[in-house]
Every structure is written in C-alpha cells, then in structure tokens.
Amino acid sequence: VKGVMNLAQWNLKADKVVQLNGDWEFYWDQLLTPEDFKKEGEGKPLLTGYMKVPSQWNGKKLNGISLPVYGSATYRLVLKNMPSNQVYGLKKSNIRFSSKIFVNGSMLMEDGNPSKNAGDYKSGNLPQIAFFDRDGGDVEILI
Numbered sequence: 001v002k003g004v005m006n007l008a009q010w011n012l013k014a015d016k017v018v019q020l021n022g023d024w025e026f027y028w029d030q031l032l033t034p035e036d037f038k039k040e041g042e043g044k045p046l047l048t049g050y051m052k053v054p055s056q057w058n059g060k061k062l063n064g065i066s067l068p069v070y071g072s073a074t075y076r077l078v079l080k081n082m083p084s085n086q087v088y089g090l091k092k093s094n095i096r097f098s099s100k101i102f103v104n105g106s107m108l109m110e111d112g113n114p115s116k117n118a119g120d121y122k123s124g125n126l127p128q129i130a131f132f133d134r135d136g137g138d139v140e141i142l143i
Contacts, residue, residue, distance in 0.1 A: 002050055008081035020141070025076040026051035028062065031114055032074040034105040034142060051075065072116055079139040088139075091129045095143065098124045102142040103132045 003025035010018060028048040036045050049062035051073075058069040082088075090108060092101060098112025098121065112124025 003076055004078050004080060006080045007083075010082075012083050012086070020077060021053055022077075023050040024053045026057075026062065027074040027076070028057075028065065028067065029072060029116075030074050031072050031116060032076075032142065034102050034140070037076070037140070037142075045074070048073075053077075072114060075143040077141045079141070082134055082139055084134055084136045086134055087131055088134055089129055089131050090141070091127070093127050094125065096125050098122060099143055101130075102140075104134075104140055106132075108132055 002023055005018075005020065005022060007018065026048050027045050030045060030048075032045050036043075039045075048065075051057060051060070051062075053075065057067045057071075057073065060067050090101070090103065092099070092109060092111070095111070098114045099109070100107060100111075100114060101109040108130045109128045110124075111126055111128060113120060113122040115121040
C-alpha cells in the first residue's frame with residue numbers, strides 16, 4: 001500500500017514466495033537511482049503517484065496526466081519487517097522494454113539500458129533471478 005509492504009505476518013517457512021504486487025511509488029518521466037532518494041529538500045524526487053504492479057501505465061491517468069505508451073519511469077517499493085540474516089532471491093519475469101533493478105542501493109539486475117536519450121537506450125526483456133543478503137532494516141527496491 002502506497003509503496004510499502006509490511007511483512008511482519010509473513011511466515012518464511014510456510015510461504016517461501018512473496019508476490020510484490022500492489023501499489024508502488026511511481027515517478028513518471030524520471031529515471032532515478034538510489035542516490036536520488038538520499039537527497040533532501042528540493043533535490044528529492046517528485047512522486048507522481050502510485051502505480052499498481054503488475055500493470056501497464058499506458059492509458060492510466062495520474063495527477064491529470066494521461067500516460068502514453070512510450071516513456072520512462074521509476075518504481076519504488078519498501079519492504080518492512082523482513083526476517084533478517086537471510087539470502088533472498090528476486091525474480092523478474094517481464095519488464096518491458098529495459099530495466100535496472102536496485103536493492104538497498106546496489107544494482108541487482110540490468111536488462112538493456114533504460115535511457116531518455118534514444119542513442120543510449122538499449123532494449124531488453126529477459127526473465128532474470130538475482131540474490132541479495134538482508135542483514136537488518138528495511139529493504140528498498142527501485143526499478
């Protein structure tokens with residue numbers, strides 16, 4: 001809900017998979033990195049709204065803006081109350097047309113090269129699985 005998933009009630013032994021479906025923070029026309037979310041004041045990213053995942057953005061309206069088929073955006077989700085001292089896997093099935101996925105400030109996956117500059121853009125849409133350690137605190141996922 002609103003970019004936060006509370007996993008306090010998650011039973012890791014019984015339910016090994018958590019679907020990250022829900023309302024993620026959505027930053028339209030902004031390709032952001034973890035460094036951008038460390039900024040304060042005027043440098044802080046401007047939240048456009050919340051986008052249901054999984055879904056397509058084209059045709060959706062956020063803050064009076066009708067989103068087109070093509071464009072760029074950043075999605076952000078914070079996982080709270082995850083069991084610590086574990087290794088977790090993140091599976092990406094289908095993110096069109098390219099993506100970079102960061103977990104807790106480090107790039108975990110890259111598929112193609114998202115860019116607002118057509119010359120730097122490279123498409124990609126391959127399923128991937130990657131793993132990360134969790135030693136405590138919240139887990140931030142940026143796409």
